[in-house]
Amino acid sequence: MTGKLYGIGVGPGDPELLTLKALRLLKQSHVVAYPAAKKRKSNALTIVEHHLTDAQVRLPMIYPFTIEKPLPDLYETALSDFYDGMAAEIGGHLDQDRDVAVLCEGDPFFFGSFMYLFDRLSPHYPTEVVPGVNSVVACAAVLGAPLVYRYQTLTVMGGVLGEDELRRRLQAADAAAIMKLGSNFAKVKRVLTELGLADRALYIERATMAEQKVLPFAEVDETKVPYFAMVLLPGKKWASG
Ligand SMILES: C[S@@+](CC[C@H](N)C(=O)[O-])C[C@H]1O[C@@H](n2cnc3c(N)ncnc32)[C@H](O)[C@@H]1O
Incomplete structure (x- = not known):
């Protein structure tokens, strides 16, 4: 017998945007693993922390560096080693018949770090993924911006793309979400x-x-754009009928 691995989408930030299923599985897991940056409180843990008990083992997954730009090969290797190490640690708990819930901001399969653990662990352990409210739809809701009507297509991209690639994709898009901004905003x-x-x-x-903030696009100070930011281009209104 082994424990079960859960990839738990915890939503974009508001603790009320957690699903009932995520909450149930989270409460019954022996180990709760969560992504965190060095010396920073984990957003994913903050969202659900008040539901956890002291008896649940907390397993921080502290990234070796921040990821806002395409990574050089050296860093890709370091990141791969990092996920290998985390997968081994989580696998150790699963081998001891402990269920492990891996928290993921938003949705686990939507640019989620959980995917790298899923690829390593799901061939060997029973695994279940609980979808979460992703940041694109959460941003659209807060902005009061219907995103895609009827036959329109939505293009989702990272601001890490090169200028030519951004231009090409944006020219072709009816509606777009541009994620991973930070220093890519300019x-x-x-x-x-x-x-x-x-x-x-x-x-x-x-x-x-x-700490949510909505600013007119023209007034954004490009030196202060955080990683947890997004630009949306909603689709043009579509007459009903
Ligand atoms: C690695 S992706 C994670 C996406 C996440 N798994 C999801 O389902 O939304 C990180 C990017 O998501 C976007 N993001 C995540 N949470 C956000 C939030 N609360 N507000 C605005 N953007 C957010 C930002 O563009 C950020 O650079």
């Missing part, structure tokens, strides 16, 4: 402005968290 703004799309762009940071 480049994203340049491309949107050049394409005449800046007027349609909506900016939000830390959606649904206590």
